Amino acid sequence: MKILICLSNVPDTTTKIKLVDNNKSFDKTGVQWIINPWDELALTRALELKDDPDAAVDKVTVITVGGKDAEPTIRKALAIGADDAIRVDAEPRDAFYIAAQIAEAVRKEMYDIIVCGIESSDYNGSTVGGMLAEILEIPSVSAVSAMNVRGSEISMNRDIDGGKENVTVPVPFVAIVQKGIAIEPRIASMRGIMTAKTKPLNVVPAVQEESRTEYAGFELPAPKAACKMISPDNVRELVDLLKNEAKVI
Amino acid sequence: MSVLVYTENWDGKFKKLSFELVSYAGKLAEMLGTTVTAVSIGSVDQAELQKLGNYGAQKILHVTGPNLDKLDNQVFSSMIVQAASKEDASVVLLSNNNSGKAIAPRISVKLNAGLVSAVIKLPVSLNPFTVVKKVFSGKAFTNVVIKTDTRVLTLSQNSFELIETGNKATIENFNPEIDTGLFKTSVKDVEKVTGKILLTDAEIVVSGGRGMKSPDNWGPIEELADILGAATACSRPVSDEGWRPHGEHTGQTGKIIAPDLYIACGISGAIQHLAGISSSKYIVAINTDKDAPIFEAADYGIVGDALKVLPELIEAVKEVKSS
Missing domain, CATH: 3.40.50.620 (HUPs)
Incomplete structure (x- = not known):
């Protein structure tokens, strides 16, 4: 069984967003880049499955669409434990463009399970995984919070509004995963960091594809008015404000 | 068209x-x-x-x-x-x-x-x-x-x-x-949450953080949620500790919500938590630390111990609701 993890290279989640270039772009200076948090959990679960002999996972590959500047993030995934990596050499333009690039790589080498995080913490799209599955014409299961593999038997929990369902689909498929798939992301060991340097990182050229959407500019939220402080001895005042001023209770 | x-x-x-x-x-x-x-x-x-x-x-x-x-x-x-x-x-x-x-x-x-x-x-x-x-x-x-x-x-x-x-x-x-x-998806088992208001649907959410000190202290949060017709939520450390289920975790990697009212009890307001709740129309913060970042995101704040403030808040809401 082979697992492919799709990685997005995103600014650290604590990054303060500063706009530049007439609000057309955000300031990337000093930004720490990380593996998208959900992709990191996906990778963690794939490696846990690889450690489990009953799961019979032979190989965990990671793929990202990005320039050379994305390589530290890919190396980090290799250090955490992925066996090899693919970098599609292109600037990611939009979700469809990214999905089309990954689909092309998958057509060259089919994987049994392709895993995407449920969204990326930068553009919050939640769309690459579903698009990839549709381009490849294979099933997809979304909002997956648990995955168990016993040879060819793969069972997953997915969230539905108001509960959970335990589902199975035949391989190959795309799993779009969220928190719960793993709890704490696995971190790289010293040995992992050393061996990551020698693991294969295949750089492949992008295929010709048009993007369908375009970011036309950014805006920061208006600053919030100062918080109205209420004395802990006068909790009733808070309730009156919620009822009469905010009108929410 | x-x-x-x-x-x-x-x-x-x-x-x-x-x-x-x-x-x-x-x-x-x-x-x-x-x-x-x-x-x-x-x-x-x-x-x-x-x-x-x-x-x-x-x-x-x-x-x-x-x-x-x-x-x-x-x-x-x-x-x-x-x-x-x-x-x-x-x-x-x-x-x-x-x-x-x-x-x-x-x-x-x-x-x-x-x-x-x-x-x-x-x-x-x-x-x-x-x-x-x-x-x-x-x-x-x-x-x-x-x-x-x-x-x-x-x-x-x-x-x-x-x-x-x-x-x-x-x-x-x-x-x-x-x-x-x-048809390739086969559903083997369904677990439905009944009788509870879904976090993503809720108009009011009452949420607890590490300031609640112990999973045994959640009674007042649930009671307040109950009388307000609200859903309950929590911060990431609370779900990571296993005090509350992961489905309640609101924040960047948990649920992103946009209720009319979000009441944060004993939550300091880490940037990742705020990412999950900043779309709320009104935010109430109850926290012992007056410098906690949650007060920058909040509309109404009380500097105090949530464990002491909550019972009074419950009484005050009951009074207003019955009047």
Whole structure:
């Protein structure tokens, strides 16, 4: 069984967003880049499955669409434990463009399970995984919070509004995963960091594809008015404000 | 031309989010000079379907058949695409909830349409077609231009007001062609949460953080939620410690919510937590540390121990509710 993890290279989640270039772009200076948090959990679960002999996972590959500047993030995934990596050499333009690039790589080498995080913490799209599955014409299961593999038997929990369902689909498929798939992301060991340097990182050229959407500019939220402080001895005042001023209770 | 909206039902009933979608579709259709067709999959009675008319649908395509009570992403997206072709839809609209996120990307690929997810308001321009969404987990907004003639949008929950039109819709049975080989998702087991208000649907949310000190102290949070008709939530450390289930974790990697009122008890307000709640219309913070970042995000604040403040708050809410 082979697992492919799709990685997005995103600014650290604590990054303060500063706009530049007439609000057309955000300031990337000093930004720490990380593996998208959900992709990191996906990778963690794939490696846990690889450690489990009953799961019979032979190989965990990671793929990202990005320039050379994305390589530290890919190396980090290799250090955490992925066996090899693919970098599609292109600037990611939009979700469809990214999905089309990954689909092309998958057509060259089919994987049994392709895993995407449920969204990326930068553009919050939640769309690459579903698009990839549709381009490849294979099933997809979304909002997956648990995955168990016993040879060819793969069972997953997915969230539905108001509960959970335990589902199975035949391989190959795309799993779009969220928190719960793993709890704490696995971190790289010293040995992992050393061996990551020698693991294969295949750089492949992008295929010709048009993007369908375009970011036309950014805006920061208006600053919030100062918080109205209420004395802990006068909790009733808070309730009156919620009822009469905010009108929410 | 039309605006096609996918309205999900839960055991034959629609929820507020379905009506939000149809309300949005109605306003969008007005801007585009066209009409709204809603597509509903699975068995729903006529009176329930007609509610979609009241929120602005002119026409309803009702799909019934075997095996449609559980979501299969390929099957559902194929049916909605067939409805879109039949109705010559220029926009296909879904909710940005679990099923919307699951099928909208597939629909966009089939229709060669650009997709923007988690849209928060009506388009700011029709030419080029430009919509607004949040990025960087709420730290910024962006305008996104869709370059294709057909567009797929998913709408953020609780971001659009309900609009009752008093319309009556025509209801049509619709039988899309479905290759039975397409049904690949088999559901082995279902675990339903009953009697509780869903976090993503809730208009009021009461949430606890590490300042609650122990999982045994959650009684007042649940009681307050109960009398307010609210859902309960928690911060990441609380769910990581196993004090509360992961499904309650609100924040960047947990649930992103937009209730009318969010009451944060003993939550300091790490940037990742704020990312999950910053779309709330009003935020109340109760925390012992007056310098905690939660007070920068809050509208109303009490510097104090949540364990002491909560019982008084419960009494005060009861008084106001009964008066």
